[in-house]
Amino acid sequence: MIKTNYHLPVLLQPSVTALITDPNGIYVDATFGGGGHSRQILQQLGPQGRLFAFDQDADAVSNVPEDDRFTFIEANFRDIERYLKLYGVTTIHGVLADFGVSSHQFDAKERGFSIRFDGPLDMRMDQTASKSAIDIVNAYSLEELTQLFKLYGEVKGAYRVAEQIVATRQHQKIETTFALIEAVRSLIPERFLNKTLAQIFQAIRIEVNDELSVIKDLLLASARVLASEGRLVCISYHSLEDRLVKHFIREGVFEGAAPQDFYGNRHLPFKKRGGMVAPDAKEIEKNKRARSAKMRIAEKR
Ligand SMILES: C[S@@+](CC[C@H](N)C(=O)[O-])C[C@H]1O[C@@H](n2cnc3c(N)ncnc32)[C@H](O)[C@@H]1O
Incomplete structure (x- = not known):
C-alpha cells in the first residue's frame, strides 16, 4: 500500500x-x-x-x-x-x-527533528545509532557547540546560543525539543525566532547524522x-x-x-x-x- x-x-x-x-x-x-x-x-x-x-x-x-x-x-x-x-x-x-x-521523520514528534513539536531530543535517522541530539546538546563543549552552530547552521550569535545552552544544562539536562527552545528563546528577537531555531536544529541534526x-x-x-x-x-x-x-x-x-x-x-x-x-x-x-x-x-x- x-x-x-x-x-x-x-x-x-x-x-x-x-x-x-x-x-x-x-x-x-x-x-x-x-x-x-x-x-x-x-x-x-x-x-x-x-x-x-x-x-x-x-x-x-x-x-x-x-x-x-x-x-x-x-x-x-x-x-x-x-x-x-x-x-x-x-x-x-x-x-x-x-x-x-x-x-515522515520531520512530522513524527518522537523523532525530535521539528521545532513544532515537543519530543525527545533525538534526531537520529538511524534509530540504532549511538549518538543522538541529547548527547550533543548536553556534552559538547562551549567551543564545539559554537563551531557547530556557525558551520552547520550559519546561526547569528552562535557563541551566545552555545553559552546559553551550557548555562542551562548546568542546572538541568536538556532532554526535549521544547526544553532546548526554552533555553535559547530569550536571546532571539521574536521575528527571527523560527528561522534561528530551524538553523539551530539543522546544525544539530547534521552533526548527529554526520x-x-x-x-x-x-x-x-x-x-x-x-x-x-x-x-x-x-x-x-x-x-x-x-x-x-x-x-x-x-x-x-x-x-x-x-x-x-x-x-x-x-x-x-x-x-x-x-x-x-x-x-x-x-x-x-x-x-x-x-x-x-x-x-x-x-x-x-
Ligand atoms: C528526503 S528523504 C527521501 C525521500 C524519497 N526520495 C521519496 O521519494 O520518498 C531522505 C531519506 O533518506 C534517508 N537518508 C538520509 N541520509 C541517509 C544516509 N546517509 N544513508 C541512508 N539513508 C539516508 C532518510 O532516512 C530519509 O528517509
Missing part, C-alpha cells in the same frame, strides 16, 4: 528522467524514504532493469514495493559499494540521492562504481549540501582545484549535465518542502 503522507517526492519526473540512460541497467536510489522516486524508477525500467534502494531508517521499510527487480538495503548510503558487492554488483548505471530528512561526511563518501563511491556515461543525480536542500555536490562535480575533490598530472591533465570523474534545476512555482505551491531543493546532474566520464 502506498502511503502518500510519508513523503511527497521532489522533482520526481526530471530527476528520474535524468537518471535512466538504459532501462535495463542497474540503478541505486540512495535515499528511499517513502519510495516515491523508487516507484517512478521502477515504472521507467525494463524487465531486466534492477534497482537497489538504501535507507538507514527502519521506518522506510514499510514503503518497500513488491517487485522482483527491487532490493531494499537498510543501511547508510556511505557503504553503498560494500553492499552492492554483497549482491555481486560492481558497476551501476545511475545513482539518485535526495538528501536530508523525510516529511550528514556532510556521508555525502562526501557517497560522491566518492559514485565516482568508482558508475559505468562510463552513468548518471549521478543529487537533490540538496541547503547550501552546505549543494556546495559539496557542485564542487565535486566540477573538480572531483571537495576543496580547491582538481589534481593535475605531470602534463597538466586534470583528473575529473564527472562532467556536469546542464545547470542547477529547481522546482517550479506549481510544485512549490503543492509541496512547500520543495522550495529549497536544488538538483544537479552529472555524467561519469
